[in-house]
Amino acid sequence: MTVLSLLTGTVQVDHEAGGVGDGILFKSGLFKLEADESLGVHREMEEFLRKYKNTTFTFQAYVAGLKSGSKDAMIGGFAHVVARANKLFRRTVASLRLVLHNHEQALEKEKANKASENLLRTKTYPIEILEPSIRFIPMHDRVLAGSTRLNGKRIDEAIETIVMNLYNYLYIFRDDELVRTLASIPRLKSEIQGIEKRLVKYGVDLPE
Incomplete structure (x- = not known):
């Protein structure tokens, strides 16, 4: 099962009573832009490979070229495909993190016995819109079936795995936004520590 099939198609899940059934997690067309863009990236990558099919090209050479600011046409061509893929x-990632956040809030309400009937019903019907709202991931506790890389994972675990894998790709391909965010973490921690020291100096009791 590819990421796109999980987001745009029907998934197979194990039924509680035994056997395998079909289900839909997201309303048809909700991830159409991602599906179309994925095909575009795939076509660009195929074109790149055809153009340089007789040339040796390594990932190490690509990273080195980026760091050195190389003007090499092959590195530039690959960088263009990577930039489109990273976008x-x-x-x-942003869409799926929102889905997971909404789901976590729903779980908290259920755990506190504050889940309404309307909220509980969201376990059974597809997500129709990507916006901040408390709702469950459909069939979140069902296990994916079939001979796929996500086989045997619960649906909520599968979505978490997809997010983790996409972050890995962004890191491997040196996504500018992710690199800047990671680079800013030490600075932010230092600023927070400085603020905490000033608050303590002013007599504020900070939570441990």
Whole structure:
């Protein structure tokens, strides 16, 4: 099962009563932009490979070229494909993180016995819109079936795995936004520590 098939198609899940059934997680067309862009990236990558099919090209050479600011046409061509793919990955990560956040809030309400009937019903019907709202991931506790890389994972675990994998791709391909975010973490920690020291100096009791 590819990421796109999970987001745009029907998934096979194990039924509680035994056997395998079909289900839909997201309303048809909700991830159409991602599906179309994925095909575009795939076509660009195929064109790149055809153009340089007789040339040796390594990932190490690509990274070295980026760091040195190389003007090599092959490195530039691959960088263009990577930039387009990274944009797609970022968009998909943002959407799925929102889905997971909404789901986590729903789980908290259920755990506190504060889940309404309307909220509980969201376990059974597809996500129709990507916006901040408390709702469950459909069939979140069902296990994916079939001979796929996500086989045997619960649906919520599968979505978490997809997000993790996309972050890995962004890191491997040196996505500018992710690199800047990671580079800013030490600075932010230092600023927070400085603020905490000033608050303590002013007599504020900070939570441990």
